[in-house]
Every structure is written in structure tokens, then in C-alpha cells.
Amino acid sequence: MKTYCHAPWVPEELEPILDVAYNFWWNTDPQARLLFHQLSPGLWRLSNHNPVALLRRMTRDELIAASARLEIRSELFQVHDRMRRTLEAGSRVKVERVRRGENDFHYDREPRAAYFSAEFGLHESLPNYSGGLGVLAGDHIRSASDLGVPIIGIGLLYRFGYFHQSFSLDNWQEERFSPNGAHNQPIQQVIADDGQPLTIELNLPGRKLKVQVWCARIGRSTLLLLDTYMHENWQEDRDITARLYDADREIRLKQEIVLGVGGVRALEALGINPYRFHMNEGHSAFLVLERCASLMKRKGLGFEQARLETRRNNVFTTHTPVSAGHEVFRRELMEPYFVPQVERLGLSPDEFFELGHRTGTDHDGNFEMTSLAIRFADHINGVSKLHGEVSRRQWQCMWPELPEDRVPIGHVTNGIHTGAWIGPEMRQVFDHYLASNWLDRIEDRAMWERVESIPADDLWEARRRQRARLIYNVRRRAQHQLIVRNLDRDTLQRKTSGLDRDALTIGFARRFATYKRATLLFRHADRLRRLVGSDDRPVQILFAGKAHPADDAGKRLLQEVQELALDPGFRGRIILLEDYDIGLARKLVQGCDVWLNNPRPPKEASGTSGMKVCPNGGLTCSTRDGWWVEGESPLNGWTIGRGWTDRDDETVDAEDADSLMNLLENEIVPLFYDRDAAGLPQGWITRMRASIKTVTPYFSTQRMVREYAEKYYS
Ligand SMILES: *Cc1c(COP(=O)(O)O)cnc(C)c1O
Helix, strand or coil: CCCEEEECCHHHHHCCCHHHHHHHHHHHHHHHHHHHHHHHHHHHHCCCCCCHCCCCCCCHHHHHHHHHHHHHHHHHHHHHHHHHHHHCCCCCCCCCCCCCCCEEEECCCCCCCECCCCCCCCCCCCCCCCCHHHHHHHHHHHHHHHCCEEEEEEEEECCCEEEEEEECCCCCCECCCCCCCHHHCCEEEEEEECCCEEEEEEECCCCEEEEEEEEEEEECCEEEECCCCCCCCHHHHHHHHEECCCCCCCHHHHHHHHHHHHHHHHHCCCCCCCEEEEEEEECHHCCHHHHHHHHHHHHCCCCHHHHHHHHHCCCEEEECHHHHCCCCEHHHHHHHHHHHHHHHCCCHHHHHHHHHCCCCCCCEEEHHHHHHHHHCEEEECCCCHHHHHHHHHCCCCHCCCCCCHHHHCCCCCCCCCHHHHHHHHHHHHHHHHHHHHHHHHHHCCHHHHEEEEEEEEHHHHHHHHHHHHHHHHHHHHHHHHHHHHHCCCCHHHHHHHHCCCCCCCEECCCCCCHHHHHCCHHHHHHHHHHHHHHCCCCCEEEEEHHHHHCCHHHHHHHHHHHHHHHHHHHHHCEEEECCHHHHHHHHHHCCCCCCEECCCCCCCCCCCCHHHHHCCCCCEEEEEECCCCHHHHCCEEEECCCCCCCCCCHHHHHHHHHHCCCCCHHHHHHCCCCCCCCCCCCCHHHHHHHHHHHHHCEEEEEHHHHHHHHHHCC
């Protein structure tokens, strides 16, 4: 594959920095992060930790001055050398150099699995995600690289990504879309042999759509991103890939055609012939139709034969039991796009639309992407044990002849890429007391037993430092938020002086979907005021998260949190941090002592934010839902309420709210402040150890990708 790289100019001595800047490997290397930071701390922050934007913003003189600094050159040498050694280990191909202009892009091995996802969340510098689904896809690709599982990701390049969040004076979420500028992102453009951008073509009603392709390097893995922003396209078509999860149904339909159909054609154009097509959620399900039509043409097969044959290679992962999470399109909307194409499949329009209907259920003219994916995939899974169960019940209708427990939907429990989420202090402690290569041995439970021998004061010191860094950042962000709201200096001081680097810090950060119940804590506002406002045992609570622009119920929850946060009774110890993204998530999961997760069971398919907290020494407080059903064990956290029952929502909410307050008042706060003579909370540290060693080895994408590879990719 050939690419064109619009890399910034750098002096010759610094040229290897481009190899690092254009490979997302650097996110998982603390020294690489430090290197970019040192080049220009201010610009590094301003460019949202985007190395390409940083280098472009630095002046020629600044770059030359940097290249003259011995420590920068030596750090660059070390980082580059480590990157090369890591990526070339066990591989036949050398890491290629990234230069301004044309580059050659080699595969380690021919990708065996193509992983399709509407969002990929790798790092804040490529804002191509909205939440957990995207972050999971990013971590999946990363771990595939670590394990040497040859995989290629397929997604869309959103020119505006997802929105930036701020609040109006009446605390209503405001959404701001700003262009990312493809050339400022750590991606390269795929070009054809003639040196021109590689383009693929799709049929839209009355016109052709051209799509260009970008690629990102994630260690040894590759991610292709499709982009319709080309001058040859109609204005409205250029904007197909403008925004992630556009609320306009027709744009969404076109996005999913680009992702599914365009993705398959892009692979063909590049001569890549994957053995498995993995649909990460239903957004990419149109790919099954393209594969089917292509096989019919190539081999002269009938539709049913081609369906059965292509089905063997399709993997479908469903991600939510919540109905709003299952993509549905109206038949009238789809007709102009699909009816002219149905003859390729040898189907009548009615037969075609049947493919998106649940068997034996009233569909009301709706076409469901999940039904389509299920009909065309031999390998289907949910993302936790509980979610597997819930999905078998939910989709049993597709196999009317089978009892629920025989429905062929399995589960592969989600995980996280530990190296991307671990804080530097905890990492150092593990380097020292577990093994220098502990990240490569994540699943080695015997190694994790050594956590018991880490001295309490070392563990606690790492925890304190990570919390202190979080509080420092929160204070700065909160001040900025308040300045935007025109507060005077004194008020500002008062509202951010409530934060304390040694106080028990609770985090709640995720999308503001209603089933996640962000305001459950506030049902007992008086009890919460007493708890949070305590003089000798203070508690601080940090919230963050976005509501989908069309989700007014989610925005009302945000408004409620924002108003309560400004309530003087909480003494500035409850803060809603604006504009949640991966960067903020990293700070929160590294710094919080307790991670609160209280979705209404069984709505949370898995959840992953809590998994990021545990290796950092934070403790989970969760309802019995998603991953926590498998994760909980004596002493590694706290469980709220009774889990999945068939009582009504109001009863469950009331019970869970009470249970949560009881845990906080009677167990969590007292344990955190119960100190020995040396000031160490020994009981708490015991739980930290239990949490680190029980959660980390299993809830990692290393285990998850290995499971996908063994079960579905081989
Ligand atoms: C991990 C992560 C999520 C997922 O959070 P859940 O609690 O699992 O919903 C969402 N957004 C960001 C930015 C994340 O890093």
C-alpha cells in the first residue's frame, strides 16, 4: 500500500520523530508522551496532545532549537529504538520510515480479520468516537497489534468528529462542532499506483459517490478511514462523513452504506482478502449484502447459496440491550438507495426488506441492522456473560425452533488495553514489583499474586500521586469553566477551593444515557450533603459525560447535576467537568479512589470505564450489571442493590439509591479514613490489592482479542 503523508517539516536530526508521531503506539509509552510534552508543554496542551498538530504549530526556530537539545535527541533515540524493537519482534517486516510525501506501507502479515466499526477511540488527537463502543474498538486494534493478530480496522473519518460540550447559563448542554483538519491528524492518505488519492465509488440515487481512504498506524495494526469530503461529490454528499452519529436519519443511512459497502470495496481495491469480517455493532451490517452480491457475481451463485457461504466468515458483536442502540431505518427512506440494487441480489424489494425484520414480529415498516447482521453471521456474541444471556432472550425470535438457552449467541467479555490506561506511578510500581514485562503477561495470574508483596506505603504513595495530579487538573479545568461563566475572582476561588488532593475522590464519567442513572446519588440529597460536606472526612465527586444532541432526557440529567454541583451545601466538592473525552477519561480513571457505576440492570451490556480504574488502584462500586457480574469477588469492591430482577424501575431505583448511600456511609468513607499510625489506610489497601489482582488479568483486551482470535478468527 502506498500513502501520502502531509507531515510537518522537522529538522533532519528530529526526523525519526515522525515515525513516532504517526504511530499510535506512542500513546502507550510514557517516555514518548514525555518527549512530546518537553518539546513545548504549552503547545502540547493546546494541540490536545496531538503530536502532528504540535510539530506543525512549532516555528522553524523552535524546532531547530529543540533539535539542538541533547536530552531531546537522546530521548528520541531511546523511544524510537524501543518502538522499533517492540514492533519488529516476531515480525518479518521492518518498521517503515514516515516521511513528508510518498511512503510505503507494509503489512506484517496479510490481515486475516477486517474489523468494522462506526467509531474508533484511540486517543483524543483523533476524535473519531463518542463513547465506550469506540474506545473498545481502539483497544481491540491495539491488543491485536501486541498479540500479532493480523487485523485491519475499517471506519469513517469524521471531519468534525463528535461535538465539544459546554453549558449555557441555565446549565443546558450546548454542542459545538469544530473541524479537525485531516492533515493535522496523525493519519496518512492512501494513494493509488498513479500517485493520485485512492478512491472508491458507490451508487447513490442519480449519482456516483466518491470516497477517499486514510490510514492510521496502531503499532503493527492498520486502520482505514473512509472519507467523502471530495470536491467531485455534491455538497450534501461531502458532508456524509462530517459528524459522528448525525441525528439526520438519511445521513446516517448514507454513512452506514459508506462504512459497510464502501469498506468492502476499499479492501478489494487494496487487494486485501480477509478471512473474517467482524461487525462491531450493527452500523456496518450492509457489508454482508456487498459480500453476498460480489460472491454471486464472481461464482454465479444464487442468493441463498451465497448467503450461506459468506455467512461462515461474518462475525457480529452486539453491544447493547437498549432498544435505542439498535439501528433502525424506515423502508421509505431506504427504498431509493436499495431498490435499484436488489436485482444484484436476485431478490424482490419485499424479500429484500424481510432481511431486516425480526422473524414473526411486527416490524411496522422498520429495517433493523441487528436482524440483518444476525441473518448473515455464523458467529454472534454479546460482550459479557450476563449480556450474552440477555441477548439470547432478546433475539430468540430469530430462532423460533430453538429454546432460549440454545440460541447461538455466545459472549466474549470486553476488556481494556491496560498499557493505554495505566498511570505512570502505578506502572512504575508494577515494573518494579511484578516484572519488567508485566504488560506482556497480563493474563499471568501467578504474576499478579505478587501484588500481595508490594509494600503498602509504595502502593499508597503511587495512589496519592495519581490522585494529586487529577485534582490539580480538575482545579484548572474547573476554573476555566467558571471563567467562561463570568464569575468574579472570589467566587471562583471559593468554588474550586473545596477540592483536596487527599480527600476521598469518587468518579462518575460516561455517556449521559438515562439508564446509567447519573443522578441516583442525589435521591438522598440530605444524606449526601452531610457526607460530602464533612469537615474531617471530606468526599469529593467528579462527574463528566456528554448526552447525545437529540437526547433531551440525558440533557436534563446533566442540568440536574450541574445545578446541584453549584449548590453551596456541597461546598464546591461536586464538580461536573465539561467535554468528556479520552484525555479526561485517562486522568479520571488514574486518579479516582472509587468508580461509581450504577446502571439499571441488565441495561449495561458490559461497561469498561470501571476496568480502567482497577489497575490504577481505584475501587469499583457498581450495580450487579455488565462486566461487574463476572468481576466482583470478596473484598475487591462494593456491589449496589440486588441486580437484575423483574420489579418496576421506580422500586429498583429507590432500593439501589438507598443501598448506595448505605455503602458510602457505613463502609466506603469509614474504610478510606481508617488510618494506622503511619497514616496508611490498611483495610483500603487490602482491597486495592484484591481489586488489582482479580480484575486486571481478565478484563483486558489482550485476553479479549485472544478469545476472538481463538473462537472466531481462526
Ligand atoms: C471507557 C470510556 C467509556 C466507556 O464508559 P462506560 O462507563 O463503560 O460507559 C466512555 N467514554 C470514554 C471517553 C471512555 O474512555
